[in-house]
Amino acid sequence: MSGALGLLTRSRLMSVSAEELGRQLLVERSGLRVILVRPADVPAYVDHGAADLGIVGKDILWESPGYHYELVDLCFGACRLVLAVPDASRLDGPETWPPLIRIATKYPRTATAWFEARGQAVEVVQLHGSVELAPQVGLVDGIVDLTATGRTLRENGLRVAGVLGASTARLIANQASLKTRTESVQSVVSKLREATGDDR
Known part of the structure; x- marks a missing residue:
């Protein structure tokens, strides 16, 4: 979780620490909603539209291929x-x-x-x-x-x-969200890419 929280801070999307979160599973700030779930559950939340984007290890994606797009290697959690x-x-x-x-x-x-x-x-x-x-x-x-x-x-x-x-953290996207909420989703994706040094 620390890698994902650090990435959110570096990307200037949301600054929140593990201590601040405590046992909260849902955090909303500046129009961004962050859902905290077990890593194995991330693809289900994204695939079924409860989340537009998800951060999850490649190892989880090997086990749960799902119906999402894999967008960015976030380069942490190797x-x-x-x-x-x-x-x-x-x-x-x-x-x-x-x-x-x-x-x-x-x-x-x-x-x-x-x-x-x-x-x-x-x-x-x-x-x-x-x-x-x-x-x-x-x-x-x-x-x-x-x-x-x-x-x-x-x-x-x-x-x-x-x-x-080899596994690292990946950014995945809900297929429908990427097509219907293109501007807002792509804005978040761009900031995360920039924070990882992926300048595509």
């Missing part, structure tokens, strides 16, 4: 979606994978597509938290999860065995 296996595992590249690999992840759609594109049979165990624990207790062969620095993986005896993709 991380990688990786395949990680226990340090002692023999699994490394595709040539070392068993006929059926079992993976735990919060990203089942993305993980399945990545393995299938490599001709690898995969069983995906969807978890919603503490994914790093799954290989330690023998639930799975490895995990697919986000990492920025790799520290959590290392602390849990895991190493990167593959990279599925």
Whole structure:
């Protein structure tokens, strides 16, 4: 959230801190309404017209392609979606994978597509938290999860065995809003682009 709030401040659209927000989920200032929702819910709010624009990680968009336009890479929140296996595992590249690999992840759609594109049979165990624990207790062969620095993986005896993709925050737009509220939406988009150094 700090990256998005910082971007709003730099773009001069709205200056608000996390402390000011407290537990508010809706903030209105200077004709701009900001809705605070869980990252995984942003595409739904934008796709269904409750919000004209949304700021969300690319990793969420991989899982929820939706009916929106992806407009700008906002260049913050950088991380990688990786395949990680226990340090002692023999699994490394595709040539070392068993006929059926079992993976735990919060990203089942993305993980399945990545393995299938490599001709690898995969069983995906969807978890919603503490994914790093799954290989330690023998639930799975490895995990697919986000990492920025790799520290959590290392602390849990895991190493990167593959990279599925890189994720940063993205600006998405409701298709109808972009067509019917063009001037006001494009004004916000332009200010956000300028604040990120994207001068298209």
